[in-house]
Amino acid sequence: MGVSAGPRQELLLPVRPGFVWFTLLVALIVNLLPWAGLWASLRPDFVALALLFWIVREPRLVGFGVAFTLGLMMDVSQASLFGQHALAYTVVAFGATLLRRRLRMFSTDKHVLQILPILLTAQAIILLVRLAGGAAFPGWTWFVPPFTGALLWPLVWVVLLAPQRPRVDPNHPI
Amino acid sequence: MEHAQQPFFNRGPTPFARFLLFSLLALVLVVADSRFHYLTYVQQGVAVVLYPLQRVALAPAALVERMSGFFTTQTQLTGRNNTLEQQNLVNAAALLRLEALELENARLRGLLDTRASHSQSAVYAEILYSHRDPFTRRVIIGKGSTDNIGQGQPVVDAAGLVGQVTRVYPWASQVTLITDKDMTVPVQVMRSGVRGVLFGLGSDGVLELRFMPFSADIQTGDKLVTSGIDGTYPAGLPVATVQEVERNAAFMFARISAQPAAGVNRYRQVLVLTASTPHPENPGFEDASPPRKRGRKGG
Secondary structure, three states: OOOOOOOOOOOOOOOOHHHHHHHHHHHHHHHHOOOOHHHHHHOOOHHHHHHHHHHHHOOOOOOHHHHHHHHHHHHHHHOOOOOHHHHHHHHHHHHHHHHHHHHOOOOHHHHHHHHHHHHHHHHHHHHHHHHHOOOOOOOHHHHHHHHHHHHHHHHHHHHHHHHHOOOOOOOOOO | OOOOOOOOOOOOOOHHHHHHHHHHHHHHHHHHHHHHOOOHHHHHHHHHHHHHHHHHHHHHHHHHHHHHHHOOOHHHHHHHHHHHHHHHHHHHHHHHHHHHHHHHHHHHHHHHOOOOOOOOOEEEEEEEEEOOOOOOOEEEEOOOHHHOOOOOOEEEOOOOEEEEEEEEOOOOEEEEEOOOOOOEEEEEEOOOOOEEEEEEOOOOOOEEEEEEOOOOOOOOOOEEEEOOOOOOOOOOOEEEEEEEEEOOOOOOOEEEEEEEOOOOOOOOEEEEEOOOOOOOOOHHHHHHHHHHHHHHHHO
16 A cells, blocks of 8 residues: 555535435434433444534535534533533534544545544533533443444444445446 | 735635634533523524424324234223223222312311412323433423413422423423433422422432431322422422432431432323412512612612
């Protein structure tokens, strides 16, 4: 492997904006599912993952404003402190803008370690806000979701990129 | 002549500037919500937008439940029916006694010429979900301000006090459970009549009766009911059972832990007591406003 040992670049179709909004909506709904027990403590933040992906892939479509709005929705639905998820997702959006160019140089399995710090920071910020508000420390399981989220990243990448992959017509190969 | 250099691509503020702007905005929201409780209307607006999404999210679980309900066996149903009938008999007996007592109470109150104790009206609600915010003990129930639910109303289940409505949205409301760290319930020991304040600890199944002197007449197994002196909870609702009393001379007060009576985390059906006693007018506000007017006139 030479200097340009990046992932194989593929030609993709332009993304349809409707698909972007649809996936963000689905991520929000999945977050709102009544998770219980072990699953609740394992559950990654799907909205944060979808945001990360779309800010990395389509920065002109999805940015800080979208992240902030989705954060407010999460806050109301989780009945948490109003603004804590908004703050966390703003951090996620900033991390995504920093990583945007760098991620293209790596294959998806190597993304995991670069995504993890962003998700961990977002989670830590929520914790800090709550601790400052007088809450008790909820235990170290609080930091489990960023890890599951980072591990899910390759899957997110494949699923959200699938509609953009051109279908090769077997009768008319290029 | 100097020309301002035109950027090739107009992209607005840099990412860092945007980051600062939005995080500052979020921090302002956090402070405004936690300290001043300003943003109720904004939250209600967001809640209205979110409502269809939440319905969609809850649909699969509801469907699974309906399916499993469809496939319950007949033996299970008859068994349940039997227990419910027995319970109904017991309840009916208690209810008859209660009616007699209520009549007697009304007569006695009439004799004493005191304000009639309010009659309770209640709204049945189901717990939609409890969310995963590990910092608080809260659940969302499926009735809101359109069903006459208001802030501060007590929520009970078949066994006792569950919590209090803390936030009201149009079609749903948030109930803070008595086990939440910020919840306190004024209680009374049923056996001895000693009054105290029960504190939530932020973990399931444990409450603490704080600031009770060593000499307080409290034993393990004592039942705690609401004392009703706060005007929020009607008197006499079962709240908890005393589990452990530790009288250690090293501390100022006895350490008393209690177990909540209601299935705070187990049941799905709750009752919201909507017609609680109206609060007496706060004398503090009345005292505070007139001097200000006078001050304006004088100045």
